[in-house]
Amino acid sequence: MELKYEEEINTNTCDLDPFSESERKAYRFVFQDIDDSRNFDPPYYRTDYKNDECRVWALSFFDSLEESKAKIRTLKKHTPNIQKKLGTHIAEGNLDKNDGITNKSNGEGHFSLFEYKGVDLSTKFNIVGPSI
Amino acid sequence: MKKIHDIGSYSPLDKKFIGTLLFSAYPITTVYSNKKGNPVIKEWVDCNKNGTVDRYFIYELDPSVLLFFLRGEISHKDLFLSAKNNLGFIFEKNRDEEKKYLITSPQDLPEDYLPEYDTYVNPDDIVDYDKIYQYFNLDIYEDKDYNNYYHKSISSKYNAETFNIHFKTGSGIKHGTIDTELLGITTLEFDNLYKELVFDTFLGKDRGSLNTKSKSNQELVEFSKTEIYNNIAASYSIFIRPKYSHATLFDKETFTESVANKLFNLIEESLDSEKLADTYSRYSEFVISSYLNLMAHVKEKNLNMDFAWYKPTNKAYKKNKVNSRTAYQAVSNINNLSTTEKDQFDVTGKFTALNCNTGHFAFESVNEEEFSGYLEKRIRDSAVSLNFKDFYKITIDRAIEKEPGKADPKITDTIISHYKMDRK
Numbered sequence: 419m420e421l422k423y424e425e426e427i428n429t430n431t432c433d434l435d436p437f438s439e440s441e442r443k444a445y446r447f448v449f450q451d452i453d454d455s456r457n458f459d460p461p462y463y464r465t466d467y468k469n470d471e472c473r474v475w476a477l478s479f480f481d482s483l484e485e486s487k488a489k490i491r492t493l494k495k496h497t498p499n500i501q502k503k504l505g506t507h508i509a510e511g512n513l514d515k516n517d518g519i520t521n522k523s524n525g526e527g528h529f530s531l532f533e534y535k536g537v538d539l540s541t542k543f544n545i546v547g548p549s550i
Numbered sequence: 551m552k553k554i555h556d557i558g559s560y561s562p563l564d565k566k567f568i569g570t571l572l573f574s575a576y577p578i579t580t581v582y583s584n585k586k587g588n589p590v591i592k593e594w595v596d597c598n599k600n601g602t603v604d605r606y607f608i609y610e611l612d613p614s615v616l617l618f619f620l621r622g623e624i625s626h627k628d629l630f631l632s633a634k635n636n637l638g639f640i641f642e643k644n645r646d647e648e649k650k651y652l653i654t655s656p657q658d659l660p661e662d663y664l665p666e667y668d669t670y671v672n673p674d675d676i677v678d679y680d681k682i683y684q685y686f687n688l689d690i691y692e693d694k695d696y697n698n699y700y701h702k703s704i705s706s707k708y709n710a711e712t713f714n715i716h717f718k719t720g721s722g723i724k725h726g727t728i729d730t731e732l733l734g735i736t737t738l739e740f741d742n743l744y745k746e747l748v749f750d751t752f753l754g755k756d757r758g759s760l761n762t763k764s765k766s767n768q769e770l771v772e773f774s775k776t777e778i779y780n781n782i783a784a785s786y787s788i789f790i791r792p793k794y795s796h797a798t799l800f801d802k803e804t805f806t807e808s809v810a811n812k813l814f815n816l817i818e819e820s821l822d823s824e825k826l827a828d829t830y831s832r833y834s835e836f837v838i839s840s841y842l843n844l845m846a847h848v849k850e851k852n853l854n855m856d857f858a859w860y861k862p863t864n865k866a867y868k869k870n871k872v873n874s875r876t877a878y879q880a881v882s883n884i885n886n887l888s889t890t891e892k893d894q895f896d897v898t899g900k901f902t903a904l905n906c907n908t909g910h911f912a913f914e915s916v917n918e919e920e921f922s923g924y925l926e927k928r929i930r931d932s933a934v935s936l937n938f939k940d941f942y943k944i945t946i947d948r949a950i951e952k953e954p955g956k957a958d959p960k961i962t963d964t965i966i967s968h969y970k971m972d973r974k
């Protein structure tokens with residue numbers, strides 16, 4: 419299937435081999451309104467960080483609520499205003515093979531998702547509570 | 551009219567992107583290199599309500615400071631506060647368009663733009679460590695010490711000759727914290743030593759005990775005061791300066807420099823018994839006593855510390871390491887300078903006090919000179935035969951012990967024999 423940002427992703431430098439379809443529970447930082455347009459925007463539209471032509475098109479998720487809360491706590495210590503950018507809440511959802519391709523989680527339970535074209539994750543995720 | 555350079559048209563990011571410091575998924579801290587080849591850090595700090603305008607703080611750093619951060623020796627907040635020339639740029643960017651710049655100091659940033667106080671980097675969070683390390687050749691700064699760097703920076707910033715007491719290890723010392731009692735006692739002992747060195751420098755070593763309450767000495771007493779004016783977590787490090795500087799128009803060596811030289815010479819000499827024997831007489835007993843107290847405290851608390859001093863005008867720097875082993879050595883060397891003189895003489899007079907159990911006596915000579923001490927054990931039982939009415943001729947063994955750090959010698963008198971006189 420075609421990736422949502424297929425054209426933008428520089429496939430010459432983007433190694434998608436570690437990514438594959440899977441079914442997994444996922445947690446993401448979002449704003450209080452699940453329909454907020456920023457919630458599932460890739461980093462390209464949310465920062466001026468354009469230095470990684472691959473990473474800026476992937477969405478970040480966590481395997482568990484605890485791991486996502488731990489991360490926001492760490493981020494907040496370094497950048498107190500970070501929730502103004504990433505969102506004040508955490509949403510939970512179930513990703514499946516129709517949503518896109520994900521990689522393996524790292525030691526902090528973080529993984530990335532390249533969405534397939536036409537996917538709207540706001541319909542699959544629900545707010546579970548504030549991130550802090 | 552002449553064209554004035556518009557700072558607004560200067561991009562603080564006139565540089566090359568090197569790598570991301572923190573974090574992989576959320577790159578809030580990135581590293582660039584400017585034309586001078588110095589690191590320039592870009593920190594995301596804020597955004598507007600709908601997230602369309604981002605605000606960053608951008609600042610240049612000494613490469614060594616970047617290394618201190620990567621090594622976890624300084625916090626993220628310290629990184630901000632180490633901005634070169636204490637300046638940085640705030641700039642706002644709207645996705646594709648740079649908006650405006652402000653020049654500001656990290657000290658003036660809103661509190662929520664700065665990392666929390668005790669936030670240090672987790673090595674696992676550094677994204678492009680190797681790229682950044684190699685680009686800035688950080689290996690050449692590996693032997694640099696942050697405490698040393700900070701000491702010189704703070705001293706230069708305030709143009710103050712500065713002592714540094716760096717508490718490295720010991721009971722009650724952790725990274726960024728120290729037991730109040732330990733800090734209090736150590737700084738007090740140091741302050742006392744500094745005062746006595748000031749008095750020695752001003753009045754000479756034969757000055758005797760100074761009445762610090764006397765009005766005539768108030769100016770000197772004020773002049774001997776110091777203040778702690780900065781500290782860093784390192785494990786715990788404090789920076790002390792004289793409270794009042796003494797202007798020396800014609801002397802190359804400032805007053806504080808002279809005191810600092812005496813202090814560090816004393817520390818060094820005290821570790822070498824031969825050197826100490828030659829130089830010890832240069833110090834008053836009050837300086838030696840204060841120094842002994844400080845070293846005894848270091849030994850008792852098993853401290854591992856550095857004492858240092860820096861003069862920013864000529865970059866003169868002194869440092870000595872002190873720990874329980876060197877403190878023991880110093881105390882031992884000084885105590886070995888004790889001398890004991892012996893004397894023996896006869897005195898005629900009457901006993902004025904006697905304790906038959908302990909053998910303690912008090913004796914007044916016919917010349918109204920007073921003596922006290924103990925009967926030698928061998929003749930202690932004879933105390934019961936003595937009285938306060940008759941005249942006695944006593945033979946006294948006198949030991950005069952001169953201890954370093956004590957102004958007055960310790961005199962110990964022992965009666966080794968006594969005879970009742972038939973008449974005066």
